[in-house]
Amino acid sequence: MPPLLEARSLTKRYGGVVALDDVTFDVQEGVTGLLGPNGAGKSTAMKLFLGLIRPTSGAASILGEEPYRSIDVRSRIGYMPENESLPKSVAASEFLMHMAQVSGLPPAHARTRAADVLRHVGLHEERYRPMGEYSTGMKQRVKLAQAIVHDPVLVLLDEPTAGLDPEGRQEMLRLIRRTAGAFGISVMLSTHLMGDVERTADAVIVLESGVLSHQDAVAKLTEETETLLVEVADRREEFAAALAAKGAQAQDDGQTFMLENAGEDDYDRIRDAAVESGARIRRLSPERRALTDIFRSAPQ
């Protein structure tokens, strides 16, 4: 399966400022998170893939074509910008119909698609209201709707949860999962929030200061480690002593015992120590990595 997006030695400079420096990566089907702090080069990468700007060197391709050379490929991609980009005096239905036509759909089809997509983002009842009256959450949903109204193969979302309250953020992340799952549209999601990527993405690309820091499947980056975590409900000191007496090397942070490089024998030692000390085990599980660890381990 050819990649949906390809960056090959992609470099973009603005005068003396290097926004992206010799970056190479692929994006496959599904949801991919483009993660990085502000100024990491995420928006620049998106604009290069969308053909809004040209690379200084290297190549960016989308669906196998260079977006600033091939106009036609753009009818198969969608884009949700980070900043507010909706006409305040126009109703959502009219705006979506117009955007569908600008994407190449005939008027009758554009009208149907606009109504369908607004229903799917939960704005069917509000579709005739001017968008200037919408809440931030509703505006974000219209921005997503205009990005998918022409049923693209791939949609690029730039900070889709920006400015949303926790409830609105959950709703937006749920919609993004649905866009990829139920709608079958691949998503590239740019964000500085690791939680957004952990909850929605299948793969992650991490940019830091314009350089590619990590690229892998989210499941792999958050896979189980060989550290075993144990929490007991009572008799902590007796349990710790019993564990030490059996030769287990456990670190105690006051709440959790951590056994690094734990093997099969360590499970037996924990069981025996719990029996001997009379402690009740509340938790026994391998530790999982978090995406935050990527940043901790990344070279500065």
Place this chain on the structure above:
Amino acid sequence: MTTGEAQVYDLRYQRYSGPREGRGRSRRAVFENGVRAVLGVGRGGRAKILPALLFISAMTPALVFVVILSLAGDAASGFIPDAGDYYNIVRIVLILFAAIMAPELLIPDRRENLLPLYFVRPLTPVDYLTMRFLAFFVITLALVYSGQIVLQAGLILTSDAPLDYLRDNWADGPRILLVGAAIALFASVAPLAVAAFTTRRAYAAVFVIAAWMLLSIAADTALVIENSGVPDQVALIHAGQITESINDLVFDRTMEGPSGEAIARLHAAWPVAAYVLWTGIPALLLWSRYRRLRL
């Protein structure tokens, strides 16, 4: 009471499998949207008031003349303007219309950050600009022609022998079309070019009206001062006089006023060249602005 079987419709998301018409449809959509934006279609009632008022203003002189003709007949014939007079009468309304409405086409899209949404679709900045310009040009042309059509219809229908009138004045038809197109082009380009460099509609409108008035006053003032030694070419900065001179050239009329008389003393190539510059330079600025736009 009647009963019937209930039906459950599946409203799940459906993939789109209909036609995709590409760049041609994109361009057409931008053109149609431009026409709607200028006329206030699809927006609140307030957005329709101004274009309606300006259209009525452009039509009113023609309607008044037709009513006078129908009531007074031949007695009013000396008072009624001919095809060559009419464009000069509605010139101010055209400038006002262009100055006020041109910003509606370009400024909201830039101010509300809509351009990236257009340019990630099958549309280039030049496509966008061309379609926006055409939308405005077509509306301005409709405004320019509509009054003339009403006036000419009135003149034909109120004449004693409509067929003779048509035979005697047939040459006015192509002249009306040519001068109308030239005026619409002139009135469209400069206001759009100004609108491309600001995000405030009022600033753009005020700038166009003020520039038009100040240049006209400056040219006339310089030319009426005796022994000022100002060359007649100064009259070519009088923006209003440029369209009037094209109109008078085509209709073979005598130009009036200080600037008009100065232009009349020049070779006919001068006002034509000035017209080309007055439309060409703003057009180049407009094109260059959108070509270099950073998103």
